[in-house]
Amino acid sequence: MSHNGGFRPRRFVLGQFADSDTLLSATRLMREKGHRNLDTHTPYPVHGIEAALGLGRAKIPTLVLLGAIAGACVAYGMIYYMNAFDFPINVANRPPHSPPTQIPITFELAVLLGSSAAFFGLFGLLKLPEPYHPVFEAESFRRASIDAFFVSVEVPEGTNPADVAVDLRGFGSTDVQIIEESER
Numbered sequence: 001m002s003h004n005g006g007f008r009p010r011r012f013v014l015g016q017f018a019d020s021d022t023l024l025s026a027t028r029l030m031r032e033k034g035h036r037n038l039d040t041h042t043p044y045p046v047h048g049i050e051a052a053l054g055l056g057r058a059k060i061p062t063l064v065l066l067g068a069i070a071g072a073c074v075a076y077g078m079i080y081y082m083n084a085f086d087f088p089i090n091v092a093n094r095p096p097h098s099p100p101t102q103i104p105i106t107f108e109l110a111v112l113l114g115s116s117a118a119f120f121g122l123f124g125l126l127k128l129p130e131p132y133h134p135v136f137e138a139e140s141f142r143r144a145s146i147d148a149f150f151v152s153v154e155v156p157e158g159t160n161p162a163d164v165a166v167d168l169r170g171f172g173s174t175d176v177q178i179i180e181e182s183e184r
Contacts, residue, residue, distance in 0.1 A: 009181040011155040012134050013164040014141065015173035016148055020046045023149040026171035027052040030153065033167055037154035041135070041144040059125060060118055067117025068110040075109035076102055134181040 017023040024046060030038055031054055040049055079102045083089075088096035123129075135141055135152045144150050151168065155161045161178045168176050 007183055008157070009183070010134055011161050011181070012179045013153045013155060013161050013168060014135050014138050014177045014179055015151045015153075015165075015168035015171075016140060016175040017151065017172060018149070018174055020149055022172045023151060024048055024052055026168065026173065027151055029171050030151065030167060035153050035164065035167070037156070039152045039154075041141070041150040041152065043145055043147055043149075046149075060122060063117045063121035064114045067121075068114035070117075071110040071113030072106050074113070075106040079105060134179050137182065138177050138179055140175060140177070 015026070017026060020042065023040060023042065027038060027040055027049065031052065038053055040046070040053065042049070080097055084097040090096070135150070140148065141150065151173070153164050153168070155164055165176045165178060
């Protein structure tokens with residue numbers, strides 16, 4: 001057995017593009033060519049990049065809906081239990097539970113849990129915070145948040161990264177780097 005515990009470094013090919021249109025076209029063509037582990041890095045949102053990456057429908061609206069439903073159910077159940085079973089108070093011979101009076105608290109907890117689901121769900125789906133990714137090792141990648149456009153392709157085991165680099169160059173990349181992950 002090796003001394004590093006069987007660590008297998010991930011390999012990436014990082015291609016830099018001159019503008020967002022070339023990046024979008026190259027991303028679409030790379031997916032059509034069969035490359036699946038693609039990611040793009042841009043200084044601003046690029047319209048159409050989700051479709052080019054094949055991301056599908058967003059999951060955040062579903063998370064918000066589930067959080068809101070959970071919040072409404074928890075709030076209404078809690079109020080009903082406290083008013084009707086745990087500590088019923090007979091005031092002027094009114095019923096111990098009246099649904100219209102419970103609407104504000106039910107709505108407030110639905111909004112609270114829905115917004116919390118959106119906030120924490122987004123972090124979970126994006127796998128944030130991500131303090132390290134192998135493409136961060138490329139010196140040119142520092143420009144990704146300023147004025148550069150990048151496509152990174154994770155190269156599966158048994159595939160030659162040079163072949164992926166040739167594909168990126170053929171689709172308009174101005175600079176291509178092969179990056180191997182240093183030990184985690």
